[in-house]
Amino acid sequence: MEVVLFIGIPASGKSSFYRERFAGSHLRVNRDMLKTRYRELSLYQWCLEHEQSCVIDNTNSTREVRTPWLRPAQERGLKITGYFFQSRIQDCLERNRQRRGADRIPDVGVRDHHARLELPSLEEGFTELHFVSMTEEGFTITPWHHEV
Ligand SMILES: Nc1ncnc2c1ncn2[C@@H]1O[C@H](COP(=O)(O)OP(=O)(O)O)[C@@H](O)[C@H]1O
Ligand SMILES: [Mg+2]
Numbered sequence: 001m002e003v004v005l006f007i008g009i010p011a012s013g014k015s016s017f018y019r020e021r022f023a024g025s026h027l028r029v030n031r032d033m034l035k036t037r038y039r040e041l042s043l044y045q046w047c048l049e050h051e052q053s054c055v056i057d058n059t060n061s062t063r064e065v066r067t068p069w070l071r072p073a074q075e076r077g078l079k080i081t082g083y084f085f086q087s088r089i090q091d092c093l094e095r096n097r098q099r100r101g102a103d104r105i106p107d108v109g110v111r112d113h114h115a116r117l118e119l120p121s122l123e124e125g126f127t128e129l130h131f132v133s134m135t136e137e138g139f140t141i142t143p144w145h146h147e148v
Contacts, residue, residue, distance in 0.1 A: 001047070002026070003073040004055040005066060007120050008085025009113040010105055011095040013134035014057050017083070020139065022055050030057040032103075041068075048072055061117045063124060070125040082126040084144075086133045089114045121146070 004026060006014040018028055027047055034040045047054040060066050073080050092110050120129055122144075129144035 001051045001053045002079045002081060004081045005060055005069055006055065006057050006083050007060045009059060009087060009092055009117060010110045011092040012085035012087040014085060017132060017139050018055050018057050025053055027052055027054040028057050029054050048076060059113050061113050063118050066124060074125045079127045080125060082120050082129045083132045084120055084129065086131050
């Protein structure tokens with residue numbers, strides 16, 4: 001099994017990327033849908049116990065937030081793949097403004113995640129890291145490098 005962790009501010013394309021690439025193979029762990037930390041962690045625990053690949057489809061902006069997801073997977077020696085969504089704040093604000101209903105959050109929510117964002121690093125426990133960018137033609141994945 002594989003644990004995939006997304007890192008990206010709101011409206012950077014995470015859930016769309018999940019649907020395009022992982023919906024057929026990986027279970028989706030997502031705060032917006034599951035609502036509570038307890039439910040998220042219960043589902044994640046279930047995946048680990050039953051060797052079900054999953055994607056942690058949250059902003060995961062800071063190292064502090066990522067660690068509780070990474071640690072149990074590391075302890076089991078699992079493959080942990082991180083996808084960092086490269087995105088311009090203005091593009092994300094615009095896409096967020098175009099959303100309707102509960103999917104749309106106040107601008108400050110987008111800005112706050114952008115301000116707090118900490119780049120992931122392999123030292124945190126990722127087996128692999130990739131960049132993802134959303135283009136008119138779809139998603140482009142590029143190899144990780146540390147000079148961003
Ligand atoms: N290739 C694309 N080009 C432009 N906009 C897109 C593309 N794919 C998805 N979107 C739009 O971008 C917005 C944010 O995408 P979403 O996947 O929900 O982001 P996140 O899960 O990171 O919040 C959505 O409203 C979606 O319709
Ligand atoms: Mg989403």
